[in-house]
Amino acid sequence: MTKIEIDILGGGREVGRSAILLKANEKKVLFDYGVMFSDGEPEFPLHVAPKEIDAIFLSHAHLDHSGGLPLLYVTENPKLITTKLTAEITELLIQDFIHISGYFLPYEHLELKSMMQSVTPINYNDSMKIGPLTVKFLNAGHIPGSIMTILEVNNKRILYTGDINTINTRLLKGAPKKLPKLDAIIIESTYATVNHPDRKETEKKFIKGITEVVDNGGIVLIPAFSVGRSQEVLCIIRAYKLKYPVTLDGMARKASRIMLRHPRFFRNYKLLVRALEKAKWVSGWSDRRKACKKPGIIVSPAGMLKGGNAVFYMKKLARNERNAVFLVSYQIPGTPGHILLESGVFNFGKKVEKVKSRVEWFDFSSHCGRKELLEIIGKMKKDTKVILVHGEEGDIEKLGEEIVEEFKLEVIVPKNGDKIEI
Ligand SMILES: [Zn+2]
Ligand SMILES: [Zn+2]
Known part of the structure; x- marks a missing residue:
């Protein structure tokens, strides 16, 4: 059976510029391609050649997941798969980003336009096929339009949560707590060590x-x-x-x-x-x-x-x-x-x-707190690989140690540039 390779291009031991490349059976798909702000300068994920990408799945509109996407539309038009709502809000946020950033941004409205023209809209619970890959989208409960993505290939099933919230808020239904059996879960860890109040x-x-x-x-x-x-x-x-x-x-x-x-x-x-x-x-x-x-x-x-x-x-x-x-x-x-x-x-x-x-x-967070993250991970079967991303250095390792101790699962806390085989 051929392996699945996961390359961490951004969001490894940091909150910002989320980007994960997955390779399986000659296919390459990308989960998110965000931007990070440190001292005002935007920082983008590691490079990926857009012409090699078969599809991009965008979890939600926040710029730390979407802000690097137009870079992939300078010479190519890879397919961008996301909800229509996410696409429209992303357009609004990136327009504003271009507007306030001025000259130093490596893309312009033209690339944003190509990106919007490449959108294939999906809804919650939709499935689709990309060659040998089967992909399904679930509500992530984080912001309006946000999705989690489940990918199946070679009899293996991998979930990328994006940013996630499992509790109901006034605006959104929480992400489903019952998940299918997974071989790997790539999960955000924003609140790795912090619980939210009721x-x-x-x-x-x-x-x-x-x-x-x-x-x-x-x-x-x-x-x-x-x-x-x-x-x-x-x-x-x-x-x-x-x-x-x-x-x-x-x-x-x-x-x-x-x-x-x-x-x-x-x-x-x-x-x-x-x-x-x-x-x-x-x-x-x-x-x-x-x-x-x-x-x-x-x-x-x-x-x-x-x-x-x-x-x-x-x-x-x-x-x-x-x-x-x-x-x-x-x-x-x-x-x-x-x-x-x-x-x-x-x-x-x-x-x-x-x-x-x-x-x-007031803590009206739209992310899982530590307790909710552990609830999700605690339900994984014993051979599920847990890959922690989108968390602050220090805190994210602590969460990893806790998971190993409590649930005896294999935990990976990758850095940018790391490659993981499933
Ligand atoms: Zn977010
Ligand atoms: Zn985020």
Whole structure:
């Protein structure tokens, strides 16, 4: 029986630039091809010759999985297999990436256009054949449109999770916990050592916080990522039937418009529609200024306060103790959001000042925590190879050791450039 070879091109002991090449029976397929940001400069995965690729499977739209893809469309047009929703959101995010990156990006709108023309759309639970390979796609529960991919060849079955969440959120159904028998699982490890608090409890604390602030005449600013988190927050607010005015700003508006065209990917599409209908979509600066004048809720990117209209709202609102800033996503160290949480200060433009409004952080993660990762891995059969990717150096090895000890499975924590045989 011929072997299957897995080449780690990116995302080995790092979170960013995910890229995995799989070779079997003369076929080569690629899972994701992302970008990583360190010190502002984009870093791409190891090279792969696009003309040798038979198909690319894109797990979801986040740039750490999609941001390198246009590089593969400079001279070739490899088939890009993903959900229609992921393709459209990816286009939006890469357009924005090109726009903000300026001259140093090694591709342009033309390559993005070729990429979009190469999309073969699939849905959850679809199967397809690529020569001797059989491929199936499952909901990954991470962001709207996200998939896990199961690949079968030579009587072997391999799963690539992409980014994954097994719990139900307001917006999305969790990824299925019951998986078929696998010979290898390539699984993300973002929260290798961290457990998330109970989701319902977090929601309740969040709603209580909003109620306290707005009933007291204040405004709650919720800086949130455009894709997924903004809509999740709006759905939570709607599910608890809060009557306060809600304002939606930034790229979250464009992302929401795309999502509204794809009902099938949502857990409760009606809730999403109602949540988005109830919100006031900002259409210009006068709307923005108005939103700062009356008690209510403002949802606006960027999620870590690194640019976007959230910065405008911070300048307007954060000096007033009546108001609040509720951060709802992971804050990368060094970002203004992280600095705000750690030291209670914000750069208001002219100088760095103490923030007077209430500042809180809520864990509405869209990734499995440590507990959920172990739950998935604990169900694997005894000869399944566990390949851990997409995790911070240090933490990811710790998770690996834990799996070996607890489940006696073979664990591989590859570095970029490593090759694994199945
Ligand atoms: Zn992601
Ligand atoms: Zn990711």
